[in-house]
Amino acid sequence: MLGTMRALMKTAPEEGEGFNIQEMILHHLADSHEWEFAGRTFHLPTFEPVHWGPLTLDFSITKHVLFMIVAAVLVAAVLIPAARKARRAHAEGAARGPKGGANVVEAFILYLRDEVAKPNVGHHGERYYPYVIAVFFFILFCNLLGLIPWGASPTGNISVTAALAAVTFFVVEIAGMRELGAAGYSKTIFYAPPGIGGAGKFLMLLIMTPVEFLGKLTKPFALAIRLYANMTAGHAVVLALTGLLVLAAGANALWVAPAPLLMAIAIMLLEIFVAFLQAYIFAMLTAVFIGLIRHAH
Numbered sequence: 408m409l410g411t412m413r414a415l416m417k418t419a420p421e422e423g424e425g426f427n428i429q430e431m432i433l434h435h436l437a438d439s440h441e442w443e444f445a446g447r448t449f450h451l452p453t454f455e456p457v458h459w460g461p462l463t464l465d466f467s468i469t470k471h472v473l474f475m476i477v478a479a480v481l482v483a484a485v486l487i488p489a490a491r492k493a494r495r496a497h498a499e500g501a502a503r504g505p506k507g508g509a510n511v512v513e514a515f516i517l518y519l520r521d522e523v524a525k526p527n528v529g530h531h532g533e534r535y536y537p538y539v540i541a542v543f544f545f546i547l548f549c550n551l552l553g554l555i556p557w558g559a560s561p562t563g564n565i566s567v568t569a570a571l572a573a574v575t576f577f578v579v580e581i582a583g584m585r586e587l588g589a590a591g592y593s594k595t596i597f598y599a600p601p602g603i604g605g606a607g608k609f610l611m612l613l614i615m616t617p618v619e620f621l622g623k624l625t626k627p628f629a630l631a632i633r634l635y636a637n638m639t640a641g642h643a644v645v646l647a648l649t650g651l652l653v654l655a656a657g658a659n660a661l662w663v664a665p666a667p668l669l670m671a672i673a674i675m676l677l678e679i680f681v682a683f684l685q686a687y688i689f690a691m692l693t694a695v696f697i698g699l700i701r702h703a704h
Contacts (some may be wrong), residue, residue, distance in 0.1 A: 428650035432643055438471045444557045449620060464601060471561040478548035478561065486544065516540055519690065527694035527699070535697050538578055542571065543690035546634065551684030556674065559636050562685070568635040569610055572627035575693050580623070584699035595700060596620055626696055630689060636684050641678040645671055 453467040489512035492505040504511060522540045524532070528581045546562060553560020561567045584592045598619050600613040648671035 427645060431650055432646045435646055436563055436639060436642060437651065438469045440467060440469055442473060442557075442559075443469050469568060470559045471564045473566065474547065474552050475561045478545055478552060481548045482541065482544045486516075486541075489513060489516075502521045506550045510549045515544075519543055523687075523691050524608060524694045525696045527691070529698045530584075532697065532701065535578070535582060535694070539690050539694050539697075542575070542693060543686050545683060546571070546689050549687035550638060551679070554682065561643060562634050562643055566633065568631040569627075571634070571689070572631035575630060575689075575696070576623075576627040578693070579626070579696045579700055582697045585702040594622070626692075630692060634685050634689055637681055641674065641681055644676050645678065648674065663703055 440451050440453055442451060451470065451473060454465070461466060461485045481662040485570050485643065489505070489509040491515050492509040496509075519540045520536055523543075524536045528539070549561045549567070552558045562571075565703050583595060587595070596616060597612055598615045599608045603611055619694040638684040651667040652671070
């Protein structure tokens with residue numbers, strides 16, 4: 408927030424003339440091929456689009472792609488050393504596991520495994536625990552990167568949250584296919600209540616099949632929209648309050664600045680909580696959806 412405030416104070420016209428809060432918010436939230444850092448603008452690499460049949464794929468690095476890469480590197484940098492320390496500590500017979508930061512990471516992982524993944528995925532679902540844990544940490548780092556000066560939150564981009572939801576969708580459906588087999592999985596789409604035959608079964612299939620199919624699509628849709636809306640709304644409120652500070656300074660009315668400043672700090676603290684909460688909710692619902700399809704009955 409402080410980095411954003413400095414940038415806005417430098418670029419805001421005197422007396423607040425010409426400063427548009429709406430444009431400022433959209434500029435900071437939108438994706439772009441440029442990254443502003445400490446008053447400098449860096450142009451990110453662009454590549455020629457790849458044409459694959461009717462599709463055109465652009466693999467250029469944008470601001471949100473850059474911070475997704477940073478988030479992935481941070482996840483690896485945190486989890487891999489912590490895993491090695493934990494394995495070494497347990498191999499040496501340490502009763503309390505590794506010490507220091509690795510102990511904190513292990514506590515998070517054990518909580519996600521024992522309280523989120525295991526109860527919801529169900530028995531013999533250990534193969535899905537790493538995905539639930541990895542998606543939590545990846546979304547958490549993406550959320551937190553948007554709260555640091557000159558940072559950006561990839562989860563404030565609907566394309567990013569839609570891609571995460573799509574990956575979860577495929578994981579859920581593949582889990583159902585592996586657990587239920589072809590015949591069992593088909594019943595999660597073509598559903599008729601047991602004990603109904605004849606015309607009644609045909610009628611229920613006619614009614615329930617589109618309902619079940621839409622139900623499969625609404626789950627990833629809800630995951631994508633929930634994460635995107637929460638992160639975007641929080642950043643927009645912080646930026647709006649920061650913009651009020653710029654207007655107050657430009658109008659030589661600094662005596663009104665403490666109110667939006669305190670509100671911005673309060674919203675920023677709330678955003679830290681929301682960053683953890685939304686990562687937790689995404690991981691929790693992922694585990695729930697996997698468990699629901701693995702135990703379709």
